[in-house]
Amino acid sequence: MIEQVGRAAAEAIKAAGRFGQFVADMxxxxxxxxxxxxxxxxxxRRVGVDSLPVALxxxxxxxxxxxxxxxxxxxxTVPLYxxxxxxxxxxxxxxxPVLVSLALAGRVGASMxxxxxxxxxxxxxxxxxxxxxxxxxxxxxxxxxxxTAMFPVIxxxxxxxxxxxxxxxxxxxxxxxxxxxxxxxxxxxxxxxTWFGLFKSATFGGTIxxxxxxxxxxxRGGAEGxxxxxxxxxxxxxxxxxxxxxxxALVLLR
Amino acid sequence: xxxxxxxxKAFGDRAVLTGFTLDVADGETVVIIGYSGTGKSVALKxxxxxxxxxxxxxxxxxxxxxxxDRTALTALRRDIGFVFQFAALFDSMTVxxxxxxxxxxxxxxxxxxxxxxxxxxxxxxxxxxDDRLPAELSGGMRKRVGIARAIALAPxxxxxxxxxxxxxxxxxxxxxxxMVRTQERLGVTGIVVTHDMRSAxxxxxxxxxxxxxxxxxxxxxxxxxxxxxxxxxxxxEGRPA
Numbered sequence: 001m002i003e004q005v006g007r008a009a010a011e012a013i014k015a016a017g018r019f020g021q022f023v024a025d026m027x028x029x030x031x032x033x034x035x036x037x038x039x040x041x042x043x044x045r046r047v048g049v050d051s052l053p054v055a056l057x058x059x060x061x062x063x064x065x066x067x068x069x070x071x072x073x074x075x076x077t078v079p080l081y082x083x084x085x086x087x088x089x090x091x092x093x094x095x096x097p098v099l100v101s102l103a104l105a106g107r108v109g110a111s112m113x114x115x116x117x118x119x120x121x122x123x124x125x126x127x128x129x130x131x132x133x134x135x136x137x138x139x140x141x142x143x144x145x146x147x148t149a150m151f152p153v154i155x156x157x158x159x160x161x162x163x164x165x166x167x168x169x170x171x172x173x174x175x176x177x178x179x180x181x182x183x184x185x186x187x188x189x190x191x192x193x194t195w196f197g198l199f200k201s202a203t204f205g206g207t208i209x210x211x212x213x214x215x216x217x218x219x220r221g222g223a224e225g226x227x228x229x230x231x232x233x234x235x236x237x238x239x240x241x242x243x244x245x246x247x248x249a250l251v252l253l254r
Numbered sequence: 255x256x257x258x259x260x261x262x263k264a265f266g267d268r269a270v271l272t273g274f275t276l277d278v279a280d281g282e283t284v285v286i287i288g289y290s291g292t293g294k295s296v297a298l299k300x301x302x303x304x305x306x307x308x309x310x311x312x313x314x315x316x317x318x319x320x321x322x323d324r325t326a327l328t329a330l331r332r333d334i335g336f337v338f339q340f341a342a343l344f345d346s347m348t349v350x351x352x353x354x355x356x357x358x359x360x361x362x363x364x365x366x367x368x369x370x371x372x373x374x375x376x377x378x379x380x381x382x383x384d385d386r387l388p389a390e391l392s393g394g395m396r397k398r399v400g401i402a403r404a405i406a407l408a409p410x411x412x413x414x415x416x417x418x419x420x421x422x423x424x425x426x427x428x429x430x431x432x433m434v435r436t437q438e439r440l441g442v443t444g445i446v447v448t449h450d451m452r453s454a455x456x457x458x459x460x461x462x463x464x465x466x467x468x469x470x471x472x473x474x475x476x477x478x479x480x481x482x483x484x485x486x487x488x489x490x491e492g493r494p495a
Contacts, residue, residue: 127342131356132328
């Protein structure tokens with residue numbers, strides 16, 4: 001028992017050390033702007049534009065469901081214009097960033113882990129090094145920067161979509177007027193609602209990309225290894241994302 | 255000159271190199287032969303610092319590879335072309351982009367890069383394939399693009415990892431001719447890792463057999479062909495144990 005705990009602790013320390021080394025290597029590659037600058041634009045398009053349909057689809061239905069659930073919960077006790085409050089607050093503070101990021105952990109994180117994992121097992125990463133490129137500046141930095149920069153943009157559009165669909169559902173299904181919905185929406189609004197959601201989206205995006213890169217570049221063992229890395233990247237990213245979510249709530253909302 | 259000095263390397267409990275020592279003089283091509291999984295590719299990757307030895311070192315031009323910092327290692331790698339076993343071409347890039355990638359790390363104009371890519375592709379008889387993706391090429395063509403990518407850099411050393419593995423005999427002979435032609439025209443120093451004896455005899459000035467982590471025998475092609483060492487004989491004749 002003690003031996004098992006000791007071994008697990010040693011492994012955890014090693015993993016933390018590897019993570020620290022990876023981040024240090026990433027920071028060391030920052031001056032190599034000539035390489036990562038151009039590639040970051042490509043990744044921003046991939047992470048941002050290509051993820052939009054999924055994000056907006058999720059947000060659109062979430063907005064409708066939120067409006068209907070709020071109305072169901074408030075019936076007879078709370079004025080119906082609070083539907084606008086609940087839709088706005090929930091989309092901005094929690095469901096927009098978290099739901100969209102969880103969905104994109106599957107799309108973005110898995111695709112990065114699979115791509116880098118395949119490059120690793122087919123020696124493309126080694127080839128890069130022999131061509132005098134640092135994999136950190138060629139592969140990792142563009143993805144992490146793109147994830148960090150594009151997630152707030154995607155989430156902002158998703159939040160907007162969710163609020164619009166929530167408003168449309170309120171008009172069509174709840175006999176709520178636009179004025180009432182807007183009154184609710186503005187009622188407890190604070191600017192912090194916006195930046196908090198977008199800030200944590202940026203940390204989610206960076207985390208998902210970082211996990212995809214670390215797991216992808218650590219791939220071993222051919223196609224099976226790539227499959228394992230893909231699954232692992234999604235699971236790790238999802239877990240970390242929820243932990244980060246709680247962490248930011250604790251640090252910034254208290 | 256490349257010198258493997260008493261290189262030891264283990265992966266977990268499995269010792270792969272246990273005192274590998276070999277000198278490769280400037281201008282010569284040395285072929286490292288040996289059974290699959292004996293550490294030939296592992297030895298080769300030590301030359302460019304893709305792997306670091308547990309003990310011993312590889313000395314390239316008086317530089318101990320394992321002691322070089324990132325900048326010095328990058329500078330060293332500019333002098334070395336590496337041809338990977340399965341070519342390791344970048345899937346998402348065209349043939350042109352693959353060959354040009356290493357050149358883009360140097361202060362060269364786009365015109366110069368294009369010219370050197372065209373020259374390298376011509377040397378491997380792949381003129382006109384610039385816009386094709388690696389997935390559209392045969393195995394032999396991919397290997398030739400891998401060689402073009404290495405020679406486009408005008409390196410002083412070229413390392414070939416199993417260049418003819420998985421190819422039909424005719425295509426393998428084409429690759430052998432290509433390696434000989436590259437050595438003759440560019441005067442580069444080469445190390446070729448292979449278990450294809452026909453290839454070893456064609457391209458090698460000297461042949462070294464790696465066995466149980468160290469060099470079992472090293473000599474000219476004629477010396478290896480006439481060896482009385484039972485382990486080397488069995489390997490070069492392809493006799494089952």
